[in-house]
Amino acid sequence: MIEARHLRVLRAVSTTGSFSAAARELGCTQPAVSQQMKALESSAGTPLLIRTGREMRLTEAGEALVRHASGILAGLTAAEEEVAAIAGLRAGRVRLVSFPSGSSTLVPGALAALRAAHPGTQVSLVEAEPPRSVEMLRDGDCDIALAFRYGTTGGEWDDLVVRPLLTDRLIGLVPEGHRLAGAAAVGIGELADEPWIAGCPRCRRQLVEVCEASGFTPRIDFATDDYPAVIGLVGAGLGVAVLPALAIESVRPKGARTVTVEPAVEREIVALTLPDLARVPAVAATLDQLSRVAAR
Amino acid sequence: MIEARHLRVLRAVSTTGSFSAAARELGCTQPAVSQQMKALESSAGTPLLIRTGREMRLTEAGEALVRHASGILAGLTAAEEEVAAIAGLRAGRVRLVSFPSGSSTLVPGALAALRAAHPGTQVSLVEAEPPRSVEMLRDGDCDIALAFRYGTTGGEWDDLVVRPLLTDRLIGLVPEGHRLAGAAAVGIGELADEPWIAGCPRCRRQLVEVCEASGFTPRIDFATDDYPAVIGLVGAGLGVAVLPALAIESVRPKGARTVTVEPAVEREIVALTLPDLARVPAVAATLDQLSRVAAR
DNA sequence: GCGACCCTGCAAGTAGCGCTTATGGTTGAA
DNA sequence: TTCAACCATAAGCGCTACTTGCAGGGTCGC
Numbered sequence: 220m221i222e223a224r225h226l227r228v229l230r231a232v233s234t235t236g237s238f239s240a241a242a243r244e245l246g247c248t249q250p251a252v253s254q255q256m257k258a259l260e261s262s263a264g265t266p267l268l269i270r271t272g273r274e275m276r277l278t279e280a281g282e283a284l285v286r287h288a289s290g291i292l293a294g295l296t297a298a299e300e301e302v303a304a305i306a307g308l309r310a311g312r313v314r315l316v317s318f319p320s321g322s323s324t325l326v327p328g329a330l331a332a333l334r335a336a337h338p339g340t341q342v343s344l345v346e347a348e349p350p351r352s353v354e355m356l357r358d359g360d361c362d363i364a365l366a367f368r369y370g371t372t373g374g375e376w377d378d379l380v381v382r383p384l385l386t387d388r389l390i391g392l393v394p395e396g397h398r399l400a401g402a403a404a405v406g407i408g409e410l411a412d413e414p415w416i417a418g419c420p421r422c423r424r425q426l427v428e429v430c431e432a433s434g435f436t437p438r439i440d441f442a443t444d445d446y447p448a449v450i451g452l453v454g455a456g457l458g459v460a461v462l463p464a465l466a467i468e469s470v471r472p473k474g475a476r477t478v479t480v481e482p483a484v485e486r487e488i489v490a491l492t493l494p495d496l497a498r499v500p501a502v503a504a505t506l507d508q509l510s511r512v513a514a515r
Numbered sequence: 516m517i518e519a520r521h522l523r524v525l526r527a528v529s530t531t532g533s534f535s536a537a538a539r540e541l542g543c544t545q546p547a548v549s550q551q552m553k554a555l556e557s558s559a560g561t562p563l564l565i566r567t568g569r570e571m572r573l574t575e576a577g578e579a580l581v582r583h584a585s586g587i588l589a590g591l592t593a594a595e596e597e598v599a600a601i602a603g604l605r606a607g608r609v610r611l612v613s614f615p616s617g618s619s620t621l622v623p624g625a626l627a628a629l630r631a632a633h634p635g636t637q638v639s640l641v642e643a644e645p646p647r648s649v650e651m652l653r654d655g656d657c658d659i660a661l662a663f664r665y666g667t668t669g670g671e672w673d674d675l676v677v678r679p680l681l682t683d684r685l686i687g688l689v690p691e692g693h694r695l696a697g698a699a700a701v702g703i704g705e706l707a708d709e710p711w712i713a714g715c716p717r718c719r720r721q722l723v724e725v726c727e728a729s730g731f732t733p734r735i736d737f738a739t740d741d742y743p744a745v746i747g748l749v750g751a752g753l754g755v756a757v758l759p760a761l762a763i764e765s766v767r768p769k770g771a772r773t774v775t776v777e778p779a780v781e782r783e784i785v786a787l788t789l790p791d792l793a794r795v796p797a798v799a800a801t802l803d804q805l806s807r808v809a810a811r
Numbered sequence: 812g813c814g815a816c817c818c819t820g821c822a823a824g825t826a827g828c829g830c831t832t833a834t835g836g837t838t839g840a841a
Numbered sequence: 842t843t844c845a846a847c848c849a850t851a852a853g854c855g856c857t858a859c860t861t862g863c864a865g866g867g868t869c870g871c
Contacts, residue, residue, distance in 0.1 A: 220520070220595075221591055221594060221595050221598075222518070222519065222520070223518065223519045223587075223591070224516070224518070226594075237817090237818070237819090238818075238819065239817075239818060239819080240818095247859075247860090248859075248860065248861080249818080249819075249820095250819090250820080250821085250859080250860075250861085251858075251859060251860080253819070253820070253821095254858070254859080255858085257820095258857095258858090263598045263602065264598070264599065264602035264603075265598065265601055265602040265794070265795055265796055266791045266792070266794045266795055268791065269655065269789055269791040269792060270791055270819075270820095271653065271655075271789065276655045278791070278792070278795055279601060279607060279608050279795070279797075280597075280598050280601045280602065280795070283594065283597045283598060283601065284594055284598060287590055287591075287593060287594035287597070288594070290590045291519075291587055291590040291591055291594065294583055294586045294587040294590060295517055295519075295583075295587055297583060298517060298522075298579065298580055298583035298584070298587065299516075299517050301576075301579045301583070302517075302559045302560070302561065302576050302579060302580060303560065305561055305575060305576045305579065306559065306560035306561040306576065307560075311575060312575050357567065359565065359567075359572045378568070493565055493567065495562045495564065495565040495566055495574070496562070496565060496574070498561070498562050499561055499562055499574055499575070499576070500561055501575075533846090533847070533848090534847075534848065535846075535847055535848080543830080543831090544830075544831065544832085545847080545848075545849095546830085546831075546832085546848090546849080546850080547829075547830060547831080549848065549849065549850090550829070550830085551829085553849095554828095554829090566848075566849095568837075568838045568839075568847095569838075569839075571848095
């Protein structure tokens with residue numbers, strides 16, 4: 220087995236013309252070069268160098284090796300350079316999956332900061348709701364999954380790296396002319412008889428749980444993943460809703476008014492990744508930018 | 516510094532999908548693979564593999580390395596193959612320099628045998644007289660120099676590998692009608708008054724030395740490197756000559772008769788090479804074939 | 812011709828690398 | 842739940858590869 224290190228030394232010997240000069244160039248001692256060349260000749264099975272008194276010449280086999288060495292060492296340095304670019308964030312690809320309200324708020328700021336700090340990185344963004352996004356993460360189809368959970372249930376993600384980003388309060392949304400439109404805080408029970416407009420399946424389940432804890436079952440007339448649509452429906456006076464603050468932040472609630480809802484319900488928004496991926500520079504940098512944007 | 520050995524292991528891990536399978540394929544134990552991958556990740560500065568419970572996946576950097584690995588390992592095996600071909604005499608070049616009478620007798624047989632035994636070898640032949648041929652050898656312009664010397668003078672070639680091939684007697688040559696044409700043996704002094712035809716400069720110098728040892732200085736009318744010309748001149752009755760037996764062997768002495776000359780003068784024909792070159796397989800094989808042909 | 816400098820080879824000592832065996836923990840399947 | 846497969850880690854050990862030091866030999870300049 221010929222080693223690349225030996226080829227590097229052989230090339231240095233070939234260009235400098237002496238063991239000592241090659242050793243100086245390589246930053247080691249002359250016997251080290253001498254021994255490496257002996258080892259290389261041993262593994263080659265034939266002499267590679269001709270030691271005459273005056274100069275150091277290559278044999279035919281030595282010339283063949285030097286000829287190949289350039290390509291091999293070039294390939295090695297190219298590989299090292301590419302890996303170093305990824306490790307040094309001059310390159311690197313991050314595949315991000317986010318739920319809709321995250322991708323419209325947290326993600327743009329984080330990606331802008333990432334791009335500014337490390338122009339070579341490339342990020343792709345796909346939208347998916349938590350159960351599916353975590354599955355994609357485990358299947359290797361993405362590197363970071365933005366997800367959320369209501370309360371720290373725990374247990375479902377303990378094989379993942381969970382980076383908490385922020386906690387998101389649920390905010391009530393009522394039509395502008397509604398009797399509770401100006402209230403400082405509204406008990407959820409006061410909305411027991413209203414028609415409801417629900418969000419995504421998880422949010423809907425959470426809504427039902429909270430309402431049932433308050434003693435009623437909400438009458439859900441509409442359910443849609445599309446938060447602007449929810450707001451539009453509320454604004455049209457078709458019902459009330461509770462939405463994560465994050466979902467409202469990026470939308471101007473036209474015709475609807477926000478009210479604080481009691482009891483306070485929070486959802487925790489986290490970034491998920493695999494333990495090994497968390498150590499990939501581009502992934503770590505993206506996580507950091509997400510944390511930074513979330514801290515605002 | 517990324518090592519080729521690590522790339523080989525990484526590629527095996529990538530294709531087999533597990534450390535254990537890679538270890539089986541590479542003929543080593545699983546911890547060896549595990550440690551090599553850890554070392555490779557350390558020198559890469561970023562994770563290369565994602566260990567999920569079920570499967571082993573590559574990171575972006577890992578994919579980059581595997582992509583480069585094929586070219587690098589292919590280059591290495593190509594280099595090994597080329598060197599192995601030279602070492603195994605399936606290839607190899609020998610540059611031979613011979614003096615004229617050697618190239619017409621010893622060399623053809625040796626090269627034919629070499630070609631028969633190792634068809635991949637290539638031999639080039641150049642003619643040069645000893646002082647020049649040894650200089651070419653030392654300058655790296657040839658691999659083997661066929662040379663000769665009168666008596667084992669020694670001292671001039673002690674940094675070279677000297678392979679004696681055969682000893683060549685000087686034989687007298689007189690015109691067919693000469694008074695000594697039928698003699699069994701002729702003392703050199705009996706030719707003191709003859710006109711002489713001399714060969715190459717070294718042979719000429721040797722002739723003068725021998726004659727002066729016998730008490731006379733030969734009158735040299737002609738001198739030429741071209742042995743057939745010498746024989747032609749003798750055949751034309753223009754003088755007498757002494758020539759190496761080897762020089763006469765390949766020429767039909769037309770109009771001239773050979774006579775044994777006393778005292779017997781021998782020249783030793785040797786093959787010269789550099790110590791390192793003597794260990795080059797193609798050179799060693801050529802030397803062996805020269806010895807074998809000379810033994811006949 | 813002689814001395815000085817440079818280069819290579821050899822030897823010994825040492826540090827570190829890399830392999831092995833053994834063991835524990837985890838995952839996935841029966 | 843049990844079993845099999847797999848990965849990680851630790852300890853032990855042999856070997857590789859470097860270093861320093863020294864001797865021999867060649868070349869160049871004085």
